[in-house]
Amino acid sequence: MNRRDTVISLLALGAVPLIAEAQQPVKVYRVGWLVTGSPTSHGISLTAFRDGLQKFGYVEGRNIKIEYRWAEGNLDRLPGLASELAQLKVDVIVAGGTSGAAAAKNATREIPIVMAGVAEPVEAGLVASLARPEGNLTGFSTGTPQSTSKRLQLLREAVPGIKRVAVVWNSTNASAQREWSVVQETAKVLGLALVSHEARTLDGLQDTLATVPRAHPDSMIVLNDPFVFTYRKTIAEAALRYRLPSVYGFREFVDSGGLMSYGANISETYRRAASYVDKILKGAKLADLPVEQPTTFELVINLKAAKQLGLTIPQSVLLRADELIQ
Numbered sequence: 010m011n012r013r014d015t016v017i018s019l020l021a022l023g024a025v026p027l028i029a030e031a032q033q034p035v036k037v038y039r040v041g042w043l044v045t046g047s048p049t050s051h052g053i054s055l056t057a058f059r060d061g062l063q064k065f066g067y068v069e070g071r072n073i074k075i076e077y078r079w080a081e082g083n084l085d086r087l088p089g090l091a092s093e094l095a096q097l098k099v100d101v102i103v104a105g106g107t108s109g110a111a112a113a114k115n116a117t118r119e120i121p122i123v124m125a126g127v128a129e130p131v132e133a134g135l136v137a138s139l140a141r142p143e144g145n146l147t148g149f150s151t152g153t154p155q156s157t158s159k160r161l162q163l164l165r166e167a168v169p170g171i172k173r174v175a176v177v178w179n180s181t182n183a184s185a186q187r188e189w190s191v192v193q194e195t196a197k198v199l200g201l202a203l204v205s206h207e208a209r210t211l212d213g214l215q216d217t218l219a220t221v222p223r224a225h226p227d228s229m230i231v232l233n234d235p236f237v238f239t240y241r242k243t244i245a246e247a248a249l250r251y252r253l254p255s256v257y258g259f260r261e262f263v264d265s266g267g268l269m270s271y272g273a274n275i276s277e278t279y280r281r282a283a284s285y286v287d288k289i290l291k292g293a294k295l296a297d298l299p300v301e302q303p304t305t306f307e308l309v310i311n312l313k314a315a316k317q318l319g320l321t322i323p324q325s326v327l328l329r330a331d332e333l334i335q
Contacts, residue, residue, distance in 0.1 A: 045084060061282065082211055173225065209236055252319075
């Protein structure tokens with residue numbers, strides 16, 4: 010059968026419309042990615058987000074394109090990077106952390122924004138309420154500052170003899186400020202003295218960490234913030250170097266060498282963000298997508314770090330751990 014006869018036969022069978030439909034180009038959506046850190050510091054979060062997208066049938070390079078914007082630990086870069094994504098008119102922006110979400114919201118009132126890893130979106134002024142966020146932003150939070158109290162209590166239980174705690178934090182972060190208030194109240198109840206060490210830039214952090222031993226602390230707590238999360242390895246290594254038992258809000262610090270963490274799984278918020286991206290791309294209204302909070306908190310303990318510090322974690326604490334890193 011020649012080509013002419015083939016076409017005639019297909020017309021008779023009504024197959025040409027099917028061929029035309031099959032040849033339609035695949036719709037490629039563009040998603041903006043805005044985070045405080047780098048591909049190294051936020052690689053786990055990105056992997057979780059990509060995994061989430063794949064579950065909904067999105068494959069990068071085929072039907073979705075991600076426009077990456079990394080602040081590389083410099084908070085001052087976020088507004089400019091957010092503006093770039095707004096000018097590109099991406100279909101949706103995924104913004105990590107309070108600083109990233111705020112920068113994205115300030116850059117556009119039209120492009121939908123899905124936040125991940127944000128502590129208190131209502132208190133930070135990002136949304137009107139959790140149930141009905143309004144505006145163009147919704148997403149997933151990591152809980153409230155009250156978990157900071159539990160972290161300090163767990164540190165005291167794991168290392169009963171501590172008396173003086175170094176607090177490393179970014180005082181420009183509103184959520185960290187509320188955590189600072191909570192940790193002060195808890196320290197009074199536990200009879201612990203706190204020594205504040207503030208930083209918001211890498212140079213400032215390195216200088217701050219160098220001053221920690223001068224205050225003679227016997228332990229350390231780190232308050233949640235996208236900036237300190239970006240440089241978690243630097244902080245965890247300093248705690249080990251100074252032989253300070255340390256507690257953090259996210260397990261990524263423990264994976265980087267920290268002693269223990271208690272809090273929500275931040276990577277899970279990025280994985281779940283993919284579900285909202287999918288709904289938005291399919292036409293869902295942000296007003297119908299409430300801000301979701303974590304339902305579980307995990308305790309992770311690094312036994313290798315404990316050994317390096319010469320600590321024996323009480324069995325009562327080990328039995329409550331969700332994961333023990335050998």
